[in-house]
Amino acid sequence: MANFFNRAFLGAAEKDEVTPSILVVGTVAFDEIETPFGKTGKIVGGAATYISLSASYFVKKINMVSVVGGDFPADVIKSFQKRGIVTEGLQILKDKKSFFWKGSYHLDMNNRDTLVTELNVLADFDPIIPESYQDSDYLLLGNLTPMVQKKVIQRMKKRPKLIVMDTMNFWIESARKDLDEVLTMIDVLTINDAEARELSGEFSLVKAAKKILAMGPKYLIIKKGEHGALLFHENHVFFAPALPLEDVFDPTGAGDTFAGGFIGHIAQTEDISFANMKRAIIFGSAMASFCVERFGTERLMDLTEEEIDERLQEFVDLVQFDISLVD
Amino acid sequence: MANFFNRAFLGAAEKDEVTPSILVVGTVAFDEIETPFGKTGKIVGGAATYISLSASYFVKKINMVSVVGGDFPADVIKSFQKRGIVTEGLQILKDKKSFFWKGSYHLDMNNRDTLVTELNVLADFDPIIPESYQDSDYLLLGNLTPMVQKKVIQRMKKRPKLIVMDTMNFWIESARKDLDEVLTMIDVLTINDAEARELSGEFSLVKAAKKILAMGPKYLIIKKGEHGALLFHENHVFFAPALPLEDVFDPTGAGDTFAGGFIGHIAQTEDISFANMKRAIIFGSAMASFCVERFGTERLMDLTEEEIDERLQEFVDLVQFDISLVD
Numbered sequence: 001m002a003n004f005f006n007r008a009f010l011g012a013a014e015k016d017e018v019t020p021s022i023l024v025v026g027t028v029a030f031d032e033i034e035t036p037f038g039k040t041g042k043i044v045g046g047a048a049t050y051i052s053l054s055a056s057y058f059v060k061k062i063n064m065v066s067v068v069g070g071d072f073p074a075d076v077i078k079s080f081q082k083r084g085i086v087t088e089g090l091q092i093l094k095d096k097k098s099f100f101w102k103g104s105y106h107l108d109m110n111n112r113d114t115l116v117t118e119l120n121v122l123a124d125f126d127p128i129i130p131e132s133y134q135d136s137d138y139l140l141l142g143n144l145t146p147m148v149q150k151k152v153i154q155r156m157k158k159r160p161k162l163i164v165m166d167t168m169n170f171w172i173e174s175a176r177k178d179l180d181e182v183l184t185m186i187d188v189l190t191i192n193d194a195e196a197r198e199l200s201g202e203f204s205l206v207k208a209a210k211k212i213l214a215m216g217p218k219y220l221i222i223k224k225g226e227h228g229a230l231l232f233h234e235n236h237v238f239f240a241p242a243l244p245l246e247d248v249f250d251p252t253g254a255g256d257t258f259a260g261g262f263i264g265h266i267a268q269t270e271d272i273s274f275a276n277m278k279r280a281i282i283f284g285s286a287m288a289s290f291c292v293e294r295f296g297t298e299r300l301m302d303l304t305e306e307e308i309d310e311r312l313q314e315f316v317d318l319v320q321f322d323i324s325l326v327d
Numbered sequence: 328m329a330n331f332f333n334r335a336f337l338g339a340a341e342k343d344e345v346t347p348s349i350l351v352v353g354t355v356a357f358d359e360i361e362t363p364f365g366k367t368g369k370i371v372g373g374a375a376t377y378i379s380l381s382a383s384y385f386v387k388k389i390n391m392v393s394v395v396g397g398d399f400p401a402d403v404i405k406s407f408q409k410r411g412i413v414t415e416g417l418q419i420l421k422d423k424k425s426f427f428w429k430g431s432y433h434l435d436m437n438n439r440d441t442l443v444t445e446l447n448v449l450a451d452f453d454p455i456i457p458e459s460y461q462d463s464d465y466l467l468l469g470n471l472t473p474m475v476q477k478k479v480i481q482r483m484k485k486r487p488k489l490i491v492m493d494t495m496n497f498w499i500e501s502a503r504k505d506l507d508e509v510l511t512m513i514d515v516l517t518i519n520d521a522e523a524r525e526l527s528g529e530f531s532l533v534k535a536a537k538k539i540l541a542m543g544p545k546y547l548i549i550k551k552g553e554h555g556a557l558l559f560h561e562n563h564v565f566f567a568p569a570l571p572l573e574d575v576f577d578p579t580g581a582g583d584t585f586a587g588g589f590i591g592h593i594a595q596t597e598d599i600s601f602a603n604m605k606r607a608i609i610f611g612s613a614m615a616s617f618c619v620e621r622f623g624t625e626r627l628m629d630l631t632e633e634e635i636d637e638r639l640q641e642f643v644d645l646v647q648f649d650i651s652l653v654d
Contacts, residue, residue, distance in 0.1 A: 107530060203434060206573045227554040230571060239568045239645050244557060246533045278648040312650065318566050319646050321605040323639065 020267040021061035023133055023160065024052045025152050026142020026256070027122065028066040028090065029099035033295060034115075035250050036107050043296040044076050046099065047142030047166065050253035053300040054260025054287045055140070056083040057308065058268040063133040065089035065152065067121045069097040079301065088130045096121045109248045110225050129155045138267045140259060141165040141186070146178035153185050162272050164188040164263050165217075166255070172198050184216035187272075190259055192223045205230065209237070219277065221262070223255050231281050233274050240281045243289040243314060250295045254288045257300065261287030286311040347594040348388035350460055350487065351379045352479050353469020353583070354449065355393040355417065356426035360622060361442075362577050363434050370623040371403050373426065374469030374493065377580035380627040381587025381614045382467070383410040384635065385595040390416060390460040392479065394448045397421035406628065415457045423448045436575045437552050456482045465594045467586060468492040468513070473505035480512050489599050491515040491590050492544075493582070499525050511543035514599075517586055519550045532557065536564070546604065548589070550582050558608050560601055567608045570616040570641060577622045581615045584627065588614030613638040 031045030048066045056062050062085045070092065077087055102116035127148050139160040141149045149165060163186040171179050172195060183189065189212065193205060199215075200208035205222055209232040212220050220232040226248065228241035262277075262284035269276055289311060290299045358372030375393045382389050389412045397419065404414055429443035454475050466487040468476045476492060490513040498506050499522060510516065516539065520532060526542075527535035532549055536559040539547050547559040553575065555568040589604075589611035596603055616638060617626045 204573055204575075206571045224554070227551070228568065237571055237645060238648070239571070240648075241555065241566045241568065244533045244564055244566070246531050248531075275649065279650055282648055282650065316650060318564060321565070321567075321609055322602065323606055323609065323643060 019060045020137045020270055021063055021133075021135065022055050022059060022138045022140060022263055022267050023063045023065065023129075023136035023152075023156075024048050024055065024140050024142065024260075025065040025127055025149070026051060026140075026144060026166075027099050028064070028068050028072070029101060029122075030071075031252060031296065032100070032102040032116070033250055033252050034104040035109070035295075036105070037247070037249055038295070040250075040295045042100075044073075045101070045253060045296055047144075047253075047256045049080075049297060050256035050291065050300070051140055051142055051260035051263075052080065052085045053083060053297055054257040054284075054291075055264035055267070056085055056260075057287070057303060058261070058264030058283075060084045061086060063089060063130075063136050065127050065129060065133070067091040067093060067125050068099075069121045070094035072098045083301075086132075089128065089133055091121075091128065093121050103252070105251065109251050112251075127152050127155070134158065137161050137270075138263055139163045140263045142256060142259070143168050143171075146171055146175050146182045150178065150182045150185065153182070162187050162263070162266060164190065164259065166190045166259060167195070169195050169198055180215065183212075186217055188219040188221065189217040190221040190223060190255070190262075192225070192255065193227075196220075196222045206237070221281070223258065225251065225254070229258065229281055229285060231277060233277070236274060238274075238278045238281065240278075240285045240315070241319060242285060243311070243318065245289065245292065248292045251292050252296065254291045257291040258284040258288040260284070282312065282315050286315055346387045347464045347597055348390055348460075348462065349382050349386060349465045349467060349590055349594050350390045350392065350456075350463035350479075350483075351375050351382065351467050351469065351587075352392040352454055352476070353378060353467075353471060353493075354426050355391070355395050355399070356428060356449075357399075358579060358623065359427070359429040359443070360577055360579050361431040362436070362622075363432070364574070364576055365622070367577075367622045369427075371400075372428065372580060372623055374471075374580075374583045376407075376624060377583035377618065377627070378467055378469055378587040378590075379407065379412045380410060380624055381584040381611075381618075382591035382594070383412055383587075384614070384630060385588070385591030385610075387411045388413060390457075390463050392416035392454050392456060392460070394418040394420060394452050395426075396424040396448045399425045410628075413459070416455065416460055418448075418455065420448050430579070432578065436578050439578075454479050454482070461485065464488050464597075465590055466490045467590045469583060469586070470495050470498075473498055473502050473509045477505065477509045477512065480509070489514050489590070489593060491517065491586065493517045493586060494522070496522050496525055507542065510539075513544055515546040515548065516544040517548040517550060517582070517589075519552070519582065520554075523547075523549045533564075548608070550585065552578065552581070556585065556608055556612060558604060560604070563601060565601075565605045565608065567605075567612045567642070568646060569612060570638070570645065572616065572619065575619045578619050579623065581618045584618040585611040585615040587611070609639065609642050613642055 026048030027046035029046035097120040099122040100118040196208045200211040202208040231238040265280040265283040353375030354373035356373035424447040426449040427445040470493045523535045527538040529535040558565040592607040592610040
């Protein structure tokens, strides 16, 4: 079996002994999920949770910034720490409740209804960056109000090598001015196809990408769920499919898991070239394909390198073809 | 610039002087199309038209079997012949009218409403195979009643090296018994995602593919329109995206153009291995990407080898990535 994962990992370790670090900002929360396959009770979710767990398979130091209430289980925080996630920047507001989202998916899994959203601790979230996080090499801003995302960038004394940001339709509609400003401060924007259309006012994703790249980001990743992801940069475009699975059990967190694998691979290899971003998209897609196999974060807690290698090989088999070139 | 097209073409010519031939059976018809970009009057369409034009860029001999009425323009038939399409098997029923379809596309181009269907000559179509077609190496059965598709296979004295068949939801619903029988007689089935779900009763395309492969075909191609195409064979799966285009002008005929490029590449290279089918999927996708750029068959009438080469290069750039293997 080919061993993609180890190769990159050892490669980074051999290069020097400095461990690259990723600052992850986003929600750590409770979710309650209904899919055609079943229901969960209250389980752990949130963008920063999925991003951090996914990225933790690639680098040893994930600096998490988020906020939870006194109701958040201490043993979950310990399980984060076990996976190399630093929780110094995870604020715990003892008298408040954690952010809660409840949603229900349709059969096609590309559509969902939000049943409950309780902001709780998120209402006045002030993202405090601990001093020990200031040397973070890479920054991933999970979906949060653009104002909070901006604060994080401003509070970094040294600009990270790459800033990746996620957002959603809610902010496009309700905080457009702030969003436009943050877009000028970042390197990579990740959004889904509907959001790309809304942000640009263009139905064609190619036209949408041109307009969005003109707003600030140098790279744009458009996530299309089961239909894969597109990476745009200048006049280049790269496409990675989602792995065709027998069952998509629960898509919650798939986009964040994708983003975690993406930034994880980039940090691990310390290479922000376009060629390496293509590989990062494949790593992100592989991680997302695990996420959807079980409810919540279950599948992300104890993946092995062999499993990840095997999954990457499936992606290679899925899309690689050989057309010999005659120059 | 890499030259994929010439390479394969010269390769086949060098190997021996026998020209591989493709028998194409399907409709030759009039269409009237409305899209968000405009309306056509009555224009030439039909599955066999698109398949044959597309395949004509790959091999010199396309044997067409179809039927038109006295209203079908002689100069269009001449333009077919100019592209190497043999029309001996194109029946002309002088006193009748050609098959006519009128449809309207929604903005997303993945959905369309059929406004008018006039069967006309198609109502009693008896597919007569001229003696000169009997040595056809490959057979592509465009979407027609399963009974007609079966007759064509039965009337071939020598089984072609590969039989590729298209069908549609209408036959799945109204002629299931005949369809099931034809499925045991062919090698490759091409259908779209909705049809795969209907034919198998499975929502998951991976599960659907398993069931359909058990019905007879050794290979299954599931076309997902703008979301690309999947090729299934035994436990293998290959995916090719559609090229992200600024505008999809008119998707009519894209699936047939894809099939024509697919069988065209296979015939040109005389190689029915899985590895070559992957390449054929890419060639088919490239041809389809031209088709949708203009109304009807316009774009397929005078493509150059340079244009096709350039388009193939775009596909290579779109999906190829390099993850080095460590065995």
